[in-house]
Amino acid sequence: MEPAIVTAAAYGVETAVEGGVAAYYLSKSTLPLKGHLEHVTTTDRLSRYGHTLSVISDRAYVFGGSEDPNSQSLTNDVLELHVSTDENTTTAVLRSIPAVGDGEQNTASVPLARTYHSATVARNRFFVFGGSEKPSDSPKPLEENGRVWVFDPLSSKWTFLDPPPDTTFPFARTKHVSTSSPDGSVIFVYGGLSSDQVRLNDLWAFYLDEGKWSRLPDPPGPPTSGINLTCGQGKLWRLGYSDDSEKSTGSIPRGQIDFLEYPTGGTLDDVSKDLAQGHMNDLKSNIQWETLDFNTSKPSEVPSPRESAALHFITTGNGRDYLLLALGSDDKEEFSDIWIYQLPSAQYSGAKMKDVVREKLPGVDSHRGEWSRLQISGIEVGADEEKGGAWTSRRYFGSSMTGTKQLMIWGGLGPRNETLGDGWRIIID
Template structure:
């Protein structure tokens, strides 16, 4: 405890010395951290082939980034037609003149006679080390796939699947488990897997939260979110965040802090207005929600694109994209905007050497926020701002400069956390897109 106290005192002395001595330029301290700026670059566009087996025009799929590669799995290529269970790989270009390499891997089991995941849509995915982990989803009839709450692991080195089953339980006293669902979210946390929300086959909202303990191969139920279902969630800085929209003028951010041991505290809620007088994203579904960073421990939630109230689901919805003659234009059925929510600076800098003292050293972002508060400035925590968008250079071919309104796409954060990769989804006409984009923030 003495080392912890010493670390806290040292941090306070840094703040006081900085303010009194003017060691840090006032401009850097006073400068607001928002709004963020983003550069959007198109990286690839799928080409249809005769048998459609390699087509990457799809929706309700997942995209997972491992290193410099983005892996696409599942989804729908047409109404009630699922994509094959292959894994598609796209090497992300590092410069505007570099081509995005492509590969397609058939689903193979890790051992002879083993299982592979069936085709699915609306499933959840996350990455852990060099593995992609898949959970749940629906079949071509719209029924949730029953797999006894198992997880699927795809090794990006061996290019093979393994089914991770929970340990069996007795019929007289079964162990609780999340059960089948779709449009939910999963995340890695200290070697374990966190699962949240989604919907059942009947469309019922689910707000429960679960932890898969990898060492015990068993599920543990954590506190449920306080309100409704969300199809958007993200785990950032040991905190699970979800966003819900209760009305046309108000929405909520719910968050659950997890300890290093993967236990949980209680959910907390911050309401924010969604009206023309106050910045904030309108309620939406099928959107992207990721955690990004601009460095120095500064974290943001990036909330982007998405669909208004389920208005566009098939090509038959194209008529809803514009009002009829004489009618007043309503909110667009799909959104093309990007919003950022600045997160509080919570965690200390990770210590590579395990020293107790240095593990309590504040992040630079946290230090700046403390100085701003002492000087009477707002620190910007838990505030929204719309991201300013700049068009990037096109890669390897001419194309659009913005993905446009879309929903139900695949997305994952870039390696290093300074942006996000987006692929496919439904456009405002209900058509499936087959292009890839990188959004980099600064």
């Protein structure tokens, strides 16, 4: 056979193989995702609800919260969990860190004990805002005039950041949420309950370098009970529900994903003055909220509306990004499910190019804008199962990301209103 013919034939086989491989990967579904759970206990039981969990490196920090729904006892100690990376170890070493300020002994300020506050991680520290001194059903928030508390794990000491005089800052609040930008320059605080037990729908940004607050445009629609917020793709993401009967599917409220794109390396316009002057529809802002609907004719294909759930941004690489929603409750039941929402793929990414091709292929779906339950392949509880290693529904728990596609939860109230004292790692395979 002529060499040219052999070369052409070999090229044809190689092209066919490459085409087959490409077709295989293009046909691989991006939903549902698979994952597994790892149970985590402690050397001493750590029962908490209404607390926060902040993971920094291989340490998890529990702050605030209450041990018992019938108790008024709170502590301002930080509880450190050393979470081993050894998959064969499910017990975390517990250490209690008393509240100490970074200053002269007995004069430096430390945060009061609190519950129903928020905490988020940035710059290898965690930042606490708001909360209440009493774990009641209608908690009265602490009035701290916009102060943000900062805990540094290296020194095991507290400092605080106060906004400059004559600047705006958020109302005191409880049961709100917070998140931080990936570069650690901004902390965002959203929603919650005011001192009059009014549901809030305001969004604030605290710039760590400037040390000041700016109010951002409110998310669309009225305040909702199931507040949540997470950050990724240069956007803030919020899962919302509408009770508008014209927009609902049967008895299921219409669900939507709202997002707000923010610039990197800069600050956003403060809309406080516009809102104070009643300019609700004429805000002088360089950003606006946008909405992704996830209406469906099958209510079983979307998560039920819920409060006290965890919402996190996860990525599996090459621009393939998702939102993860876990646990929570409504006024009738607690949930133990975990849901995944596939976000539009990041611009100029490998995932984006694949989706463009997928949408042109017959029988292949990109799954963009769809929900799916996380397929849990196994629950690993190790030797600590007798300590309560059962995956169960819970609310008022703490959660924090431990990687780009894994997170940790701790504590909360269980289905019998009992205070839980264990944790779980949720790992996307």
